[in-house]
Amino acid sequence: MKSTLQIGNDEKFNASLFFFVIAAAQVGVGIHGFQRVVVKDAGHDAWISVILAALFSHIVVFFMIKTLELYPSNDLYGIHLDIFGKFIGSIVNIIYVLYCTFAFYSVIKNYIEVINTWVFPDLSQSFITTVLLILVIYAFTGGLRVMLGVCFFSFMTGLWILIVVYMPLKYAHYNHLLPLFGHDITSIFKGAYSMTFTIVGFEVINTLYPYAKEKNKVQKYVHLALLCTLFIYLSVILVSLVYFSEAQLERTLWATLTLFTVIKLPFIERIEIIIICFWTIIILPNLCLFAWSAYRGVKRFKNVKGTTFIWLFSILMFIANIPMQSRTQIDDINNFFAQIAFVIVFLYPILLYIMASLKNVLRKGGRKNEKG
Amino acid sequence: MKKGNILIVLLLSCILVTGCTSQEILERIGLVTLIGYDAAEEDKVTATSVIRQINPELQSKVEVQSETESTSRGTRVKVDMKTSKKLAAGQLRVILFGEDLAKNGIEDALHTTMMNNEISTSIYLAVVKGTSKSLLEYPYKDVTDVGQHIYNLMDHNIEQQHIISSTLHEIVRDNYSEVRNFALPILRKNGEFIQFDGTAFFSHGKMVGNLPAGDNFYILMMQDNFKDSTLELVLDGQSIDSSKFEEKQLQIAIDSIKTKRKIKVVNPEQNEFDLTIDMKCRLLEINSLIPTSDAKLLEKIEKAINEKVKNELSRILKYSQEVNSDIYGFGEQYRAQVRGAKLTDQKWREMFQDMKVNVDVDVEIIRNGVFE
Numbered sequence: 001m002k003s004t005l006q007i008g009n010d011e012k013f014n015a016s017l018f019f020f021v022i023a024a025a026q027v028g029v030g031i032h033g034f035q036r037v038v039v040k041d042a043g044h045d046a047w048i049s050v051i052l053a054a055l056f057s058h059i060v061v062f063f064m065i066k067t068l069e070l071y072p073s074n075d076l077y078g079i080h081l082d083i084f085g086k087f088i089g090s091i092v093n094i095i096y097v098l099y100c101t102f103a104f105y106s107v108i109k110n111y112i113e114v115i116n117t118w119v120f121p122d123l124s125q126s127f128i129t130t131v132l133l134i135l136v137i138y139a140f141t142g143g144l145r146v147m148l149g150v151c152f153f154s155f156m157t158g159l160w161i162l163i164v165v166y167m168p169l170k171y172a173h174y175n176h177l178l179p180l181f182g183h184d185i186t187s188i189f190k191g192a193y194s195m196t197f198t199i200v201g202f203e204v205i206n207t208l209y210p211y212a213k214e215k216n217k218v219q220k221y222v223h224l225a226l227l228c229t230l231f232i233y234l235s236v237i238l239v240s241l242v243y244f245s246e247a248q249l250e251r252t253l254w255a256t257l258t259l260f261t262v263i264k265l266p267f268i269e270r271i272e273i274i275i276i277c278f279w280t281i282i283i284l285p286n287l288c289l290f291a292w293s294a295y296r297g298v299k300r301f302k303n304v305k306g307t308t309f310i311w312l313f314s315i316l317m318f319i320a321n322i323p324m325q326s327r328t329q330i331d332d333i334n335n336f337f338a339q340i341a342f343v344i345v346f347l348y349p350i351l352l353y354i355m356a357s358l359k360n361v362l363r364k365g366g367r368k369n370e371k372g
Numbered sequence: 373m374k375k376g377n378i379l380i381v382l383l384l385s386c387i388l389v390t391g392c393t394s395q396e397i398l399e400r401i402g403l404v405t406l407i408g409y410d411a412a413e414e415d416k417v418t419a420t421s422v423i424r425q426i427n428p429e430l431q432s433k434v435e436v437q438s439e440t441e442s443t444s445r446g447t448r449v450k451v452d453m454k455t456s457k458k459l460a461a462g463q464l465r466v467i468l469f470g471e472d473l474a475k476n477g478i479e480d481a482l483h484t485t486m487m488n489n490e491i492s493t494s495i496y497l498a499v500v501k502g503t504s505k506s507l508l509e510y511p512y513k514d515v516t517d518v519g520q521h522i523y524n525l526m527d528h529n530i531e532q533q534h535i536i537s538s539t540l541h542e543i544v545r546d547n548y549s550e551v552r553n554f555a556l557p558i559l560r561k562n563g564e565f566i567q568f569d570g571t572a573f574f575s576h577g578k579m580v581g582n583l584p585a586g587d588n589f590y591i592l593m594m595q596d597n598f599k600d601s602t603l604e605l606v607l608d609g610q611s612i613d614s615s616k617f618e619e620k621q622l623q624i625a626i627d628s629i630k631t632k633r634k635i636k637v638v639n640p641e642q643n644e645f646d647l648t649i650d651m652k653c654r655l656l657e658i659n660s661l662i663p664t665s666d667a668k669l670l671e672k673i674e675k676a677i678n679e680k681v682k683n684e685l686s687r688i689l690k691y692s693q694e695v696n697s698d699i700y701g702f703g704e705q706y707r708a709q710v711r712g713a714k715l716t717d718q719k720w721r722e723m724f725q726d727m728k729v730n731v732d733v734d735v736e737i738i739r740n741g742v743f744e
Contacts (some may be wrong), residue, residue: 134383137379138380161608171542171545173701173704175705178707179708179709179710179711243541243545244545245545245546245549245552247549247550248545260492261492261493262492262493264494331496350634
């Protein structure tokens with residue numbers, strides 16, 4: 001395996017940090033309005049869909065880590081090259097790099113849309129993009145350790161929002177949740193499928209895994225992080241379901257933000273404005289990790305420096321941002337991204353695991369034959 | 373200069389530059405604190421806004437402006453042309469609807485309000501007897517800011533559960549719900565005062581009926597649980613103690629009322645409900661001849677209260693069925709308790725009119741003041 005990564009011990013980090021990385025990578029722009037799409041399919045049983053989606057992500061992560069364990073010092077790109085050979089492996093790598101780029105793009109677009117509708121209607125999109133990109137460049141050029149720090153701080157400083165989520169329960173009608181399992185199983189599964197856009201993010205493990213110090217502990221922390229985000233998503237969807245009526249929820253674009261508008265605190269009347277601005281810190285890990293994942297893939301083709309990469313990447317993102325301005329275009333982007341993400345994040349890892357273990361068995365068999 | 377320093381300069385300039393986006397300086401804007409909508413000819417709408425202008429040197433000024441246009445945004449542009457300061461709706465606290473407009477339907481006005489991100493969902497709504505324009509433009513002797521005055525009036529009455537809670541969120545939730553209708557409090561100008569005049573029942577966004585303020589207690593009792601309320605009752609004196617008490621009527625007052633409302637579907641096919649209300653209260657005022665230490669007598673009083681409350685509830689329920697406005701959530705309970713109910717808007721409208729409700733009230737006097 002010539003594609004093995006050479007990672008010095010000082011570049012590696014503790015497995016426990018995976019908890020913050022995965023949690024921060026998962027929570028992003030999706031949480032602002034995922035209720036609408038899930039409720040459209042699963043109605044008041046949407047919370048069951050959320051649990052199902054989280055369950056699937058646990059299964060997928062299990063397979064991802066199993067695959068990575070077969071190649072202890074290699075990331076997804078190396079695995080591709082090993083399994084598919086140089087040519088096909090490179091094509092698959094390009095697809096994965098494009099996926100990460102697309103994820104980055106979609107996060108930026110959605111966040112700008114929220115800022116433009118809720119806070120500054122007349123602020124130019126290019127300006128917000130520039131600000132966000134400079135932040136990303138700053139974190140990226142600092143190296144992986146800085147990005148992990150961003151993840152940690154984003155998670156810790158965002159925790160207070162969870163308390164705010166429970167405040168609208170004053171207006172709760174708990175009977176909205178009944179009867180349990182009022183929808184058939186297909187619509188609940190459909191709802192779980194609609195969660196894709198919101199729940200992805202944990203795939204950054206594909207590129208981060210080789211950097212873990214204690215590889216055997218990674219699995220535990222990643223699953224813990226998934227449980228933690230499940231708790232966040234479940235809280236939000238349950239509060240939304242009892243707070244809104246079903247038809248109202250289907251019409252509310254960013255239900256989580258609308259939820260916050262009812263809260264009045266003595267020192268601030270419109271907490272959602274603060275939360276939206278604060279969200280920059282929440283999406284920053286998303287952006288950094290996706291950019292970094294793309295970088296690892298690009299590095300397999302041409303050995304570019306991180307700084308050069310991120311500047312070029314940012315310029316590309318800035319240009320790509322200009323033609324897409326309207327809400328309907330962004331909706332199209334989201335739907336398209338969700339479809340791609342479902343294939344790449346939820347279906348492909350299982351397939352890859354089967355292929356990787358087959359290859360592993362064959363290789364061992366081959367060695368035995370040689371010896372014999 | 374090192375590369376890192378350039379980035380830091382860029383970051384800092386971003387922080388400074390973000391401060392320059394769309395300024396809203398308090399002294400240069402007029403805060404719209406209240407809007408009243410009335411119906412005008414040719415499907416147009418008259419909007420009357422109460423504008424508070426903050427003046428750093430003098431006392432702040434309150435201005436009432438009224439304009440007629442086809443959309444509410446159009447009226448705002450027209451009002452903007454008449455005021456010296458830019459209007460901002462972020463401090464909007466109350467929206468009033470004239471009686472005529474309420475009868476024509478307020479669905480469009482609700483939709484417009486929900487689409488506007490400036491407006492919080494915690495604002496109050498109410499119907500005005502007559503036109504809201506005449507209510508707002510009258511120079512009240514003791515009221516300096518009519519917007520703030522009406523907000524405070526509604527706020528503390530809703531807090532004390534004297535009138536029906538009518539935040540924008542609750543109204544929109546019930547309006548879009550297929551199995552529920554909403555009600556709004558009615559305001560009326562009474563000489564030099566503004567006062568509550570009852571409750572307006574809505575069905576599909578149109579005002580279909582109203583009940584006087586005296587019935588508020590019973591409406592609220594069926595809609596929600598009381599935490600602490602007060603009630604004055606006239607009981608039949610003969611039924612309590614005919615020997616001691618000769619007068620026909622016995623006036624009593626109870627307070628610290630805590631109620632628990634339960635709605636149960638007892639027979640889904642027959643469309644039959646059980647409405648149970650558990651009430652705990654304190655006896656506060658009663659004729660001095662009646663010895664309140666007598667447990668048997670208290671029991672009789674409890675029974676008489678039961679009977680009285682039950683009759684009132686049945687009467688109000690009958691009225692709501694007549695005007696076909698389910699503001700209590702019977703439909704919601706039906707949907708929650710009957711599996712596979714598949715209630716549609718039309719279906720529930722028909723069912724609500726001929727549903728049967730067994731009202732059961734259980735009053736318990738738990739204490740009676742400090743003097744027997």
